[in-house]
Amino acid sequence: MKKYYWVVIAIVAGFLSNPVLTKAQDASKEASVKVSGEVATSLELKLADLQQFQQADVTRKDRDGKDHVYSGVVLADILQKAGATMGKDLRGENLTKYILVEASDGYQVIFALAELDKGFTDRTIILASRVDGKPLPDGDGPFRIIVQDEKKPARCIKQVTGIKVLFAK
Amino acid sequence: MNPDFSKIKRKSAVVLLLSMVIFTLSGWAFIKSDMETGPYKFIYPANFGNRINVPDDNPSTKEGVYLGRMLFYEKSLSANNTISCANCHQQARAFTDGRSFSTGVDNVPTSRNSMSLTNLLWTRKFFWDGRAGSLEEQAAFPLTNPHEMGQSLDVSANKLAESSVYHQLFKIVYGDEAITGDRIVKAITQFERTLISCNSHYDQYLRNTYQPTPQELKGLALFMNAPQPQTGIRGANCAHCHGGVKNYMELFHNNGLDSIPKDAGIETLTGLSSDRGRFKAPTLRNIALTAPYMHDGRFKTLAEVVDHYSDHVEESASLSSFIRGVSNETGGRSLNLRPDEKKELIAFLNMLTDSTFITDPRFSDPHLLPVQKFKQSSK
Numbered sequence: 073m074k075k076y077y078w079v080v081i082a083i084v085a086g087f088l089s090n091p092v093l094t095k096a097q098d099a100s101k102e103a104s105v106k107v108s109g110e111v112a113t114s115l116e117l118k119l120a121d122l123q124q125f126q127q128a129d130v131t132r133k134d135r136d137g138k139d140h141v142y143s144g145v146v147l148a149d150i151l152q153k154a155g156a157t158m159g160k161d162l163r164g165e166n167l168t169k170y171i172l173v174e175a176s177d178g179y180q181v182i183f184a185l186a187e188l189d190k191g192f193t194d195r196t197i198i199l200a201s202r203v204d205g206k207p208l209p210d211g212d213g214p215f216r217i218i219v220q221d222e223k224k225p226a227r228c229i230k231q232v233t234g235i236k237v238l239f240a241k
Numbered sequence: 242m243n244p245d246f247s248k249i250k251r252k253s254a255v256v257l258l259l260s261m262v263i264f265t266l267s268g269w270a271f272i273k274s275d276m277e278t279g280p281y282k283f284i285y286p287a288n289f290g291n292r293i294n295v296p297d298d299n300p301s302t303k304e305g306v307y308l309g310r311m312l313f314y315e316k317s318l319s320a321n322n323t324i325s326c327a328n329c330h331q332q333a334r335a336f337t338d339g340r341s342f343s344t345g346v347d348n349v350p351t352s353r354n355s356m357s358l359t360n361l362l363w364t365r366k367f368f369w370d371g372r373a374g375s376l377e378e379q380a381a382f383p384l385t386n387p388h389e390m391g392q393s394l395d396v397s398a399n400k401l402a403e404s405s406v407y408h409q410l411f412k413i414v415y416g417d418e419a420i421t422g423d424r425i426v427k428a429i430t431q432f433e434r435t436l437i438s439c440n441s442h443y444d445q446y447l448r449n450t451y452q453p454t455p456q457e458l459k460g461l462a463l464f465m466n467a468p469q470p471q472t473g474i475r476g477a478n479c480a481h482c483h484g485g486v487k488n489y490m491e492l493f494h495n496n497g498l499d500s501i502p503k504d505a506g507i508e509t510l511t512g513l514s515s516d517r518g519r520f521k522a523p524t525l526r527n528i529a530l531t532a533p534y535m536h537d538g539r540f541k542t543l544a545e546v547v548d549h550y551s552d553h554v555e556e557s558a559s560l561s562s563f564i565r566g567v568s569n570e571t572g573g574r575s576l577n578l579r580p581d582e583k584k585e586l587i588a589f590l591n592m593l594t595d596s597t598f599i600t601d602p603r604f605s606d607p608h609l610l611p612v613q614k615f616k617q618s619s620k
Contacts, residue, residue, distance in 0.1 A: 101512040176507075176516060177561070178366065178492045210515070211562030230562065231515065 109237035112155025130220045142218040144200035148188045156237045168240045176231040196220045278304045288486045293362045301431045308410045309432025314606040317400045319390040320346045329355040335527030341538025345389035354538040359526045362434045369520045369536045370507045376430040394422020438526045438598040460589025468569040482522035489524035494561035497554035517559040551578040
């Protein structure tokens with residue numbers, strides 16, 4: 073009887089340690105933000121990749137009506153890295169360019185490139201990954217756009233998956 | 242050769258030729274008389290906006306829409322010649338079928354609930370999981386899926402080629418008689434893009450031609466408002482995902498049906514745990530006609546749907562942040578609507594029924610008409 077007991081334990085242990093059978097639990101992919109469109113190099117940024125940029129903080133109110141400190145990377149820096157026409161190149165027809173930001177729920181918002189460029193504005197718009205020193209909560213993160221001083225939070229788009237640079241047609 | 246015999250032969254040849262000409266002309270006349278040709282102009286209210294989705298390689302024409310309507314109701318496009326698109330998309334039910342899951346040629350239930358075909362002209366992501374980026378891609382799926390119509394597009398093209406009517410129609414639409422799977426799909430989608438619903442009581446209210454009842458107005462306010470327990474504003478927050486004049490915003494959310502969903506939804510496509518149990522927030526156009534509800538048809542009535550959002554939201558990591566903790570009571574986990582508020586909300590949802598849409602003869606089965614016409618003309 074005892075012999076069978078050990079056989080059963082061995083079989084169960086075998087199942088639990090089998091990577092094929094337990095794969096379903098840890099198969100989840102890591103979220104990322106794809107930067108594409110009118111850029112020199114398309115990017116796919118994961119959480120670790122954001123650490124390679126200079127970090128920036130923006131304080132703004134959330135739905136709870138309280139101020140929170142959001143941390144991440146200035147959007148213009150990401151666009152510059154991808155080779156979008158920022159800075160001295162943001163003139164002429166390039167002023168008809170905008171970014172279309174898309175979230176995993178399908179929500180979309182746009183910003184004109186000139187809204188994001190330091191030469192045009194002091195307002196900081198970041199791709200945030202942390203709030204008050206902690207990762208963004210489920211449903212908001214891992215990436216969220218935070219727009220400094222904008223009255224409505226509608227463009228503080230949650231669960232960002234893509235940023236496309238496009239010409240207005 | 243006997244001269245008399247050759248005379249008779251010539252005579253019968255003339256008769257045969259004449260009858261062939263008459264037959265061909267009558268067929269041509271029937272199609273022509275029934276059909277206008279030229280670009281199809283979509284007519285819709287200005288507040289619907291012009292962000293429409295028509296691919297460059299499939300512009301809509303009047304003749305294409307007519308052919309598409311014939312094909313939408315064409316049963317020979319299914320493996321056993323008994324099922325057309327219209328089986329699961331019935332006009333009287335706003336192009337749904339009243340079932341939780343539909344059954345196709347092999348009687349195996351489909352994995353998800355048949356979706357309403359309404360205002361597809363503005364849709365950009367199709368199916369419950371949004372996996373198809375065009376209506377053309379969407380339409381090819383049920384035609385060929387073994388649990389739906391179950392027939393390859395090539396076989397469908399060959400079957401249609403046996404009918405002279407289709408030869409003529411394809412020639413009028415595409416310039417030559419070639420019947421291909423691609424052309425079948427393109428014509429069907431041209432028809433589907435014409436299925437525009439814009440005359441519900443809600444549309445009429447927005448045009449100032451319908452005065453809602455007090456109950457409907459209260460329901461409208463609940464529909465639009467987010468609850469604010471601190472200020473006492475009551476709301477059901479529906480418009481966050483079903484707002485806008487078309488009652489459709491093309492958003493995809495986990496709406497708290499299950500903490501561990503049987504159908505993982507978009508996670509199956511992306512592998513992201515944040516997409517678990519996430520599905521399209523579908524249009525609420527004609528919602529009173531499209532029971533049962535949800536991707537798996539689990540709710541039989543609108544009352545059950547409202548009860549879900551009010552009282553039975555299940556927590557999980559991927560629950561939509563627009564549902565999590567949104568409540569009319571401080572600290573509440575779901576909306577917590579009162580019984581009278583639920584009735585008001587349902588009264589408003591009934592305002593979204595467009596009876597013009599479900600009885601519009603332009604969307605009905607055209608196979609019923611030509612047969613009648615053909616009989617009349619042969620008398």
